[in-house]
Amino acid sequence: MTLEALRKEIDRIDDQLLDLYNERLKIVEEVGRLKNSTGAPIYRPEREREILERLKRRNRERGGLLSDEAIEALFLELFAVARNYELPERVAFLGPEASFTHQAAEKKFGATSAYLPIHTIKGVFREVAEGKAKFGVVPIENSFNGIVSDTINCLSDYDLKIVAEVLIEIHHVLATKAEDVKQIKRIYSKDIAFGQCNQFLEDVGLDLVEQIPVESTAKAAQMAAKDPEAAAICSEVAARLYHLPILFKNIEDEGNNRTRFFIVSDFENRPSGRDKTTILVRLPHRPGALVDFLNDFKEAQIGLTKIKSHIVGGVSIFFIEFDGHKEDEKIRKIFEKHEESIKFLGSYVKEADDV
Numbered sequence: 054m055t056l057e058a059l060r061k062e063i064d065r066i067d068d069q070l071l072d073l074y075n076e077r078l079k080i081v082e083e084v085g086r087l088k089n090s091t092g093a094p095i096y097r098p099e100r101e102r103e104i105l106e107r108l109k110r111r112n113r114e115r116g117g118l119l120s121d122e123a124i125e126a127l128f129l130e131l132f133a134v135a136r137n138y139e140l141p142e143r144v145a146f147l148g149p150e151a152s153f154t155h156q157a158a159e160k161k162f163g164a165t166s167a168y169l170p171i172h173t174i175k176g177v178f179r180e181v182a183e184g185k186a187k188f189g190v191v192p193i194e195n196s197f198n199g200i201v202s203d204t205i206n207c208l209s210d211y212d213l214k215i216v217a218e219v220l221i222e223i224h225h226v227l228a229t230k231a232e233d234v235k236q237i238k239r240i241y242s243k244d245i246a247f248g249q250c251n252q253f254l255e256d257v258g259l260d261l262v263e264q265i266p267v268e269s270t271a272k273a274a275q276m277a278a279k280d281p282e283a284a285a286i287c288s289e290v291a292a293r294l295y296h297l298p299i300l301f302k303n304i305e306d307e308g309n310n311r312t313r314f315f316i317v318s319d320f321e322n323r324p325s326g327r328d329k330t331t332i333l334v335r336l337p338h339r340p341g342a343l344v345d346f347l348n349d350f351k352e353a354q355i356g357l358t359k360i361k362s363h364i365v366g367g368v369s370i371f372f373i374e375f376d377g378h379k380e381d382e383k384i385r386k387i388f389e390k391h392e393e394s395i396k397f398l399g400s401y402v403k404e405a406d407d408v
């Protein structure tokens with residue numbers, strides 16, 4: 054046989070191997086599902102050993118060319134791939150644990166998913182982009198503090214898609230191990246949270262107590278749990294996490310403090326019939342460019358739900374949201390016309406009009 058013919062043969066066998074690897078992974082996926090539903094461990098070294106010994110025996114009986122070492126090397130690699138495949142889909146979120154982003158993640162993925170607290174928004178995007186987590190959860194806007202620039206920058210820089218939105222009402226509690234308000238000598242919280250509870254602190258006579266700002270309200274709960282003369286202004290989940298009794302709930306001065314979060318991943322949703330789409334738009338510097346662009350939406354009768362201008366790397370862009378899915382005929386037409394200017398960020402089920 055010629056070299057070319059031999060290589061064709063190898064290609065044919067590699068195709069078969071590939072199909073077989075995939076067929077194996079389908080079964081592994083089933084095993085993973087079973088294990089994850091019962092909480093059984095993923096890694097079963099005794100089962101792997103049993104497989105290796107059986108294969109080596111079989112290979113010897115049939116006079117196979119593979120050495121025992123070669124069988125070990127090939128199959129151990131295959132087991133490692135399998136184990137990675139069996140892991141539940143991990144969810145990276147802007148941490149720490151018990152942050153409001155964690156709460157948003159749990160609202161979407163339940164209490165028992167595999168969560169991964171990451172300390173920066175960029176870090177969350179990186180985990181998902183590198184396949185270390187299937188989903189990422191990040192804040193996009195808050196009713197008091199507005200849009201979250203880091204999230205827009207990352208949506209612009211990374212090639213991930215928004216696959217869902219979550220809206221959370223932000224409520225604070227006063228949690229403490231002290232039996233009485235009078236015993237509280239210091240309060241831990243995040244700096245902006247103190248400001249949101251001024252009136253309450255005055256009403257209960259805590260306005261003159263020392264305020265100690267820490268990096269998150271979850272951290273505040275952790276600190277207060279160690280000190281019976283301290284209290285924390287934190288979320289209910291943070292208080293629960295650190296077994297800190299809640300003295301007062303909903304202590305924020307103004308109601309309606311809401312934060313909207315995006316769930317990002319590496320795939321695009323199919324249309325659901327009640328979708329919203331988010332895009333970034335970079336328009337040419339000429340008079341009327343924005344008006345012309347928006348006019349196409351008006352003519353197609355597409356309802357805009359949000360438009361915000363934002364600076365990314367010194368360039369002005371627009372963050373725009375509207376009703377409908379990328380695959381809707383009238384939206385597809387607009388995307389075609391403005392292909393150069395639009396970066397599509399995702400079409401996903403609409404949960405909220407605004408924060």
Ligand SMILES: C=C(O[C@@H]1C=C(C(=O)O)C=C[C@H]1O)C(=O)O
Pocket residue numbers: 081084095096097098100101104131132133135136139
């Ligand atoms: C698929 C399983 O999970 C893991 C992967 C294995 C494999 O790829 O064959 C074997 C044992 C486990 O470490 C299993 O338990 O059967």
